[in-house]
Amino acid sequence: MRQRGRHAGGPGRRAGRLDQIADSAGSDSPTLSALPALRDNRDFLLLWTGAGLAFVGARISAVAYPMLVLAYTGSASDAGIVGFFTNLPYLLQLMGGVLADRMDRRRLMIACDLGRLAAVATLIAAVACGRFWLPQVAAVAFCDNGLALLYRIAERASVRNLVRPEDLSVALSRNEARQRGAGLIGAPLGSFLFAVTRWAPFASTVVSSAGSLLSLALIRTRFQSGPVRTEGRSVFGDLKTGLVWAWHQPIVRVIAVLIAGSNMLFAALTLSLQVIMRQEYGGSSAKAGVAVGVVFGISGVGGLLGALQASWWARVASLPALVxxxxxxWAVLMPLVAVVRAPVVLGALFAAMGYAGACWNVAAATYQQRVTPDELQGRLLSVAILVAYGTVPIGSMTGGLLLNSWGAVHTVLALGACMAGLAVWTAFSPAVRDLAAAPRPASEPVSQS
Known part of the structure; x- marks a missing residue:
């Protein structure tokens, strides 16, 4: 990174040591250079497939938990309680990032699969016997999603150790496509399986976890660049080190703000879309639900295509140009939602925004993987996910207040104006322009607390 960026976080030897590790992370190691090309990389293919199975299983069960509660109690508040415990791990994931850096990542992922399998199996047994206990469902949902999230952090932190540096962008593009494909498959499949029998979605989660376990058992490449050393280091000291490092990286801070801001706006836009469709179909929940499903279905295809082509964009355009x-x-497309009403056309708009979002995700993830040292990958990923998802509830709540006060059209136009402001700030941000700067090797590693 440029010298100006090094001192943006403040003076002092501590800040200098933390900033140096970003540059050292960009150097190619002999071990990574000796790995096979991506098309012949058996271990990456195993990880990609196994993690894909795990993510599909997580999406299926996430859809099934509220359906199970409503089927037994018919209470929206009970479903809300389970939804709270399902999403609670997002607020606790910082410690998950510490675990991903302090433990052998492959063993940690195996433990996550085993834990999910055991937790969900207890729910299958109860439902198959016709028994329902709300606290059990909430506890299983918490364990299932929490371990799935920890698995995701460890898996994402491991990717760069399984592929050559020149293949990293393509590998992350395939991972983004896998993530979006899991979302497209998981939600409808979970609904279909629940219609067959109430325990079927959770049985599929067990099967997917077993498949992930098998793939992890067959991988030979190490998931970390070196041995894990935790002597003389506390858990909270490691957490502080990761947070301080991220804070002293101006570019990382800007990327985090951009992701948080855009996700908050898109959360409000999604809510606005549902209100618009209800108004368009005279308050009919069934027709509005079908229309929203069409929009999201087309949008998912756009995101999948963007993920598949993200590595091509990375080759033909600079990182600042992509961001x-x-x-x-987004600033151009978002306001159009205020005037378009045909579900297919709305789907095309959301597909275009999803296409751009997938390219942005891969570009940001590639940069983060290259500049972050392996020993801090888990912690930075947990911070990134917390920032990305932490603003979603705020966006939904703010969007609801604006919709009640201003109506759907004016709310969407206001969101578009905010997105335009964010885009202008991005275009003139010195930190975004610094994304083009090449990292330089450093002479000393990170200092752990």
């Missing part, structure tokens, strides 16, 4: 271009595209 600025994606935010400008």
């Amino acid at each position: 600025i271009g994606c935010n400008l595209a």
